[in-house]
Amino acid sequence: MDFKPSREIDIAGAEMAVATYIFSKDLLDSQILIDSGLCRGDRGTLRTLEPRTEIVDDVINLLVSMLKKTAPPCKWYMPMTIMQAVIEGRRLSSPIVARIARDYMPSKVDEVRWIYQPMWCLGHWFLMIIDVPRKRLIHLDSLHNRDMEPKRREAMEKVAPELEMMTVGDGWLKNPAVRRPRFSTFEFDVPTVPQQDRNS
Template sequence: MLAFDSTRLQWYLPTTFVQIATGRGPIPEATISAIRKDFMGYADDVLKIYCPMWCDNHWFLVIVDLSQKQLVYLGSLRSPTARSKRRRQIQKLAIFLDDLLDDCAWYANADTDKIECNEFDIKEPEVAQQLPESNDCGVFVAQWMIMYHLFYDYDIEAFQFVTDYRRMRLAIDMVLKYHNDNRMETVEAALNYWRSFTIAPW
């Protein structure tokens, strides 16, 4: 949904990208080509790369901030025992991006400096935390991806808490916005379901 509206100054990468980057399988050329076409672009002008990551049953977000030269780790369930493993996953992602973007075909201008995000520091801003028994980590990641391109400061907490309204807003947007080719079929199915409980007037 975000990539559909993106100017490609920000790259909103799919979860499959990080699975490949962290070594969970082979790297099919067709998959990389499809990701590049749908989610990426030339690397000359990109400012931020949003990478949702999955590690030990938890979603967190890494923002590769090229303007500030930082790898920003946003996690809604911080864990001292999981911290080192998550940081290793972030470093794997950075190395993979560097290897991928080392090819001059990613740049429109031959004199553009190649991206080397493996040299960036990992920043861990203070962010709102989910309740330990909740399953809101994916909603936090989606919310951060939607909102953080509007802000320069990663420590803003005003919009970070997940509420029932935001869960429903996200679900409605994912189903009904124009990026979803099946939205009209979904609406029709919902209407038919609702009509099945409606008593016809006499």
């Protein structure tokens, strides 16, 4: 492997054999190692998980497609496609929107409780969770930076209305008498994350 796993990674036996196979510098980067049905990941893609390497969006999309397979219909795990288009100021074509709805939005909008949308802003990954029952846009970030918070909030407040627009129409409501969730009106929320004790 190009890197030596640290003690914190704590892998041995079969896990070490799998890690060696994935991260081997002697095997082809173009070899497909994961095919989720919705997207594929080759060795080169997975090698971006190595320490001190920038993770590419294909890895995030692979994770999303795997999570959605076992998730209940009330949880939507969204791909990067929508966020990327919004941030870049592009409109998605109707066939792409229809495919995303079919593959990633398994319930009606009045049944969804949480929407998980990976976000990329100013060279950094973080997660937006749309908490529908509490009407919150939650910003989760393992490396939270208060100085960057306004830009990340701005990105979230651009993506939420796009997700809302995708659910317009009577076909998106199980119960037509229920009020449609308005993601664009939800409050921004940054949960307090306990600081890790560096001495422990």
